[in-house]
Structure formats: structure tokens, C-alpha cells
Amino acid sequence: MTPISLFFPRAVLALLVAGTLLGCATSEVRDIEPGSDAEKLTPAQSRIWYQARKFDETLSNRDAIYVDPRLDNYLKSVMERLFPEFRGRIRVSVLKSSQLNAFALPNGSIYLNLGLLARMENEAQLSMVLAHEAGHFIQQHGLRQRQSADGVAIAGIVVSVASGVPLSGNLMVAMAMSGYSQDFERAADRVGFERMLAAGYDPEQAAEVFRMMRAEVEALDISQPFLYSSHPKLSERIESTSALAREAAVKSGERGEQRFIAHIAPLRAGLLESYLEERDYKRLILILEDDKRRNDYPVYADYYLGEAYRLRNEEGDRDRCAQAYQATLKKAPDFPDTYRALGLMRMQDGEKSVAREHLQTYLTLSPDAADRGYIEGYLKKLAD
Secondary structure, eight states: OOOOOOOOOHHHHHHHHHHHHTTOSOOOOOOOOSSOOGGGOOHHHHHHHHHHHHHHHHHHHTTOBOOOHHHHHHHHHHHHHHOGGGTTTSEEEEESOOSSOEEEOTTSEEEEEHHHHHHOOSHHHHHHHHHHHHHHHHTTHHHHHHTSSSOOHHHHHHHHHHTTOOIIIIIHHHHHHTSOOHHHHHHHHHHHHHHHHHTTBOGGGGGHHHHHHHHHHHHHTOSSOSSSTTSSOHHHHHHHHHHHHHHOSOOOOBOOHHHHHHHHHHHHHHHHHHHHHTTOHHHHHHHHTSHHHHTTSOTTHHHHHHHHHHHHOOTTHHHHHHHHHHHHHHHOTTOHHHHHHHHHHHHHTTOHHHHHHHHHHHHHHOTTOTTHHHHHHHHHHHHO
């Protein structure tokens, strides 16, 4: 999986700007009801739905969607379990972004970033996020807030595009920052919790995604949360969802861990690769130094921890890097990139024979390596 950086063409930007300026006059906003709702939209809703559909098309045309029919069917099944009366009406898609984010458009399109999906632990946590976003759609929070000075998600998109922020990272953040009021977020939290409870999920899991986010914000010293950054503070959201769980008549339920992991585990290797390509060593270290999180990732994940230490390059990191590479050799002796990394490290140390052995093993395990020419050049120098 390769992280993406998407910019919108001027024509699309102009269209979104035009759509942002339309329909701002105050008018009645109706909740979305099951069944055919297209005929029941107000003029303002119709205009913003049109703009949302154009944005859907833009994401698709710019190859921003992670396409996996099996994963798509799984997400659809969870959404339909949560909202059976809206079967086929709420669409869930995964974006090729490693950032922790999710959002809903007013036309029923819900987007989860691959980074958020891969970082969750079970289906119950997923159900809370999906039901929360669906609550925004059903109660049409986008259009209701559009009638205030705060703007709506699509307005945030326009601001972000105008400032030249790429879609894969800060655009998603900016869109969340221009999102919903605290009252709307609390309302969506309640919808999400009630739906996950009614679907038989463990209510204790409702707050876990927010706990994970808070831990990351604190560990990485992030000034603004990257998911729902205009929502109530993460601590408040943890407390509010925990309070809902304490007050619930049902105290336990399904977590769906095995079913979730069966669909999500393949994404986690790609997520590590994305963090590495983005040189996001802080997040790699945060994930892989945690023994509990480390077990969620492939056996060769120590290689990515070693690369993270190499990129950070603080005192003691070179030794940590070498130890992580060696750990990978023991756990995943057929993973080629470890031999490449160790070979280059030993070449820098002047250990020619060891370096040559590692680099030759790398080419044996990865005969079609894109950097084969460079490695063969190093081998020639090491043979001199």
C-alpha cells in the first residue's frame, strides 16, 4: 500500500466553492427517514447532496479509494447490522490514507481512513465509529451546521484545497476541524452508542477508539487530535461514552475480534509500510514498542521498528536498530528487506564479508527487487 497525496483540479475546486455558497439561507432541515428519501429533500439539502456526490466522484476518479470487495462487503454487513432499516442507503468506503480519521457526507457516504481501520481492535469498536458517522447523516448535521457560521465538512474541503493541503493527510484533518459542533457530536455519540448496543455489541468498547486516540495525541505531542478535532475534547468523549456504558441496561456483548481481524489483519502490514514511506518514525515506535499492539502486526514488524530507530537517529538508536533487525531475522528469516538493511549497516561499519553475505541473501530472496542494480553495485565494491 502506498500513501497518496491528492490535489483537486481547479474545475472541481470551483465547483465545490460554488456549491459552498449555494443554499446557505436558513430553511427547514429534515432527518433522513428509511425508504426513498430523494423526493423528501429540501432545496438546500438537494444542493448539498449534489455537491457531496461530486466529491464522491472526485475521490473515485483520483484513485483515493482502497478497493477490496471482501473488505467492502464486511463493512457493509456491519453497517446493515447497525441500521437494518437503511440497508443499501448508507455507503461505507475506505480511503488510502494512513491518518486516523473518519467522516460522513450529507448524502450518506461514510469514509474511513485505512489508518483508523487498521488501528482498531475489534468489530465493536468499528461499530461505534460507523454508527456515530451514520448518526451525522441521518440527523443531517452537515446541513444544520451549514446554517451556522461554522460551516460543514465540504466547506472545510474547499478551504483545505485552496490552501494546497494534500488529501492524504492534512486535508482530512482540516475537514474534521471545520466539522460539527459539540452538541452535534454528542448527539452522534448517543446514536452510535444506542445502535451498537441494540446490535448486540459490547458497550465497554464504545470509548476504546477515543482512548487509543488520546494516548497517541499525548505520546506524539499533537496539539490537535487528528480525528474529530472540533469534537469535545477526547477526555470528555471518553467519559461521556463510558458513562453511557455504565448507565446501559446491558453490560456485556459481542466484540467480534476474530471476524474483525480476519478482514483487517492484511491491512496492517501495508499501514507499517505507509508510515515508513512517510518517515513517520514516531508513530511506528509508538505502535511497535507496545507489546500489546506489537502482537497485532506481522512477525516481521521488528524490521519496521528498526527502520524507525534508524530514522529517529537518537543516542542509542543504532544499537536498537541492529537489535530489531536481528529479532526480525529470528522471527521471519525469509523477509528480504531485513537482509538489505543489515547489509547496508554492516557495509558502513566496514564489515565487508558480513555485508556481502546479507546483500546476496537479499537478492536471493527478492530476485526482482527494484533496487537490484544498486545492490549489485555495492556487491562489486565489497568484492574489491
